[in-house]
Amino acid sequence: MANTIIDQLKKATDGLLMMSESEYPFEIIFWEEKEPLTNPKILQLTNHPQDSPIEEVELEYFLRNCAFDKEWHDEIQKEDVKKFKVLLQTLKDNLNEIKVYRVGNISIDVYILGRTSDENLAGVSTKIIET
Template sequence: MPSIFSRIVAGELPAYKVAEDEHHLAFLDITPLVEGHTLVIPKKEVDYIFDLPPAELAALHQFAQRVAKGVKAAVPCKRIGVAVIGLEVPHAHIHLIPMNQVSDMNFANPKIKVPEERMKELAAAIAAKVPGADGSPAAKTADKPLESKAERETAASNVAKTADASPADASLEQLRQLTEGLYFVSESDAPLTVVSYQAPSGALDAKELLKLLNQPADTPVQEQELTYFLRNHTADDGVLGNVDLANRYKALQMFLKQELEDVKVYRIGKGPQLEAYALGKTSGGKLAGFKTTLVET
């Protein structure tokens, strides 16, 4: 099973790209410690960075050096911190982190949430500042430092041979691919089913959601953060007991957080059996995500 990063390289998952050459790619971390937190990877999938041949390891760091100069030029900071952890994703990568104090590099710090428009601004600003391999100001970045949601969804639609589909349809097709064969483990195993609804005109609160799902108005609704809801499934040593499956859940989580606005999980009903809906707004204004069943006794 390809890593999340390999799927980004292949164009199967979106990313806020800031620089690219034949063998390397750099993009913004979507769960950053600070604004401008960037990941640098070799396109070739290698789990442990020090398993790279010496020449490839050196080339990766040379590429990271150019990216770091771009990050520092675009994001106000004292230094660019460098870290290699290697436990989060089984694909070698370097963290470049704008820092003003040592604590900015503490991975135990809560991750910040950066709005999509700000991520676009950061990606474009960094891409414009990354020097080329010869030291000149212009870098060889991706053809576009960052594609819009609509562009990515249209591309996905074309790949799926649904060129006449709307952006929302393209998102749903990608969701179906990402959730295919996935089960949520509670006290039973329930499949993830892709869902889509017409979004209410206002905010999606408990009252509007129950109306949308044709549930009684007094049905209990509990909200959860997506990352918390999936925490045991995205962990390499989690309930799935399978790193490849954990990586698929990480890819799903990344897609939902990046492609949908204001994604939340809604737990509906009373135990022992509950329905859970992970929902967010598409660029077309619809609600999309997945639902599953939880059994908790």
């Protein structure tokens, strides 16, 4: 099971960059972790200090400018939208209870996590810059 979700996420994120004031690749996450996800648990699993600012947002909201067509997109961005739609669908098809956690300010670590069918945690992480 773990290899299947990992392979599907690798395929969906291959060559994909998260757009912000900088561009960062995605990394695959798989944790054999059954405990409920709380902010302190997220910070512990991601090796952030316990006093780090953390915000939870909905998946579609987080990907609103990447996975949905916008009038202002150029041809390259339109191609990227297709790739982000694949990532969005891959996450939704393979994970339950998907949440997006933003950790930090300005240089923000992003974790898109959900539960696999065997209740482990899986997803992707990236970084965004917001000034």
